[in-house]
Amino acid sequence: xxxxxxKEETQEYLTSAGKWxxxxxxxxPFTSMVLAYEVAKKExxxxxxxxxxxxxxxxxxxxxxxxxxxx
Numbered sequence: 001x002x003x004x005x006x007k008e009e010t011q012e013y014l015t016s017a018g019k020w021x022x023x024x025x026x027x028x029p030f031t032s033m034v035l036a037y038e039v040a041k042k043e044x045x046x047x048x049x050x051x052x053x054x055x056x057x058x059x060x061x062x063x064x065x066x067x068x069x070x071x
Contacts, residue, residue, distance in 0.1 A: 001052050003030040004062070005040045008047035014040075022055045024060075033063045043068040 004027040005014040012020035013027030021027060030036035033050050040048045044069035052061040 001054050002027070003033055003036050004028070004051050004053055005013055005030070005036050005043070006049040006051050006060075007045050008049055008065070009045075014043065024058075025055065027053070037066065040068055041066060044070065046070060 002024070004024060006012070007014070007020055010020065012022055013024055015026055016028040030039070033052075034035060036050045040050065046067055049062055050064040050066075052063055053059075054061070059063050
């Protein structure tokens with residue numbers, strides 16, 4: 001299981017390089033939902049979701065949501 005930041009509008013995931021990708025395995029993994037939320041709040045995005053991605057079944061579980069600092 002991997003905790004990721006998802007840009008709600010595009011369903012893309014934040015990478016370690018600060019880019020966005022449609023491929024969950026390329027997303028930046030976070031060790032906790034709290035850490036992911038803190039990082040997402042600082043991103044220049046509108047709405048975001050903190051999701052848990054289960055690679056074995058390609059399932060997503062929404063853990064939290066919020067607003068970044070906007071574009």
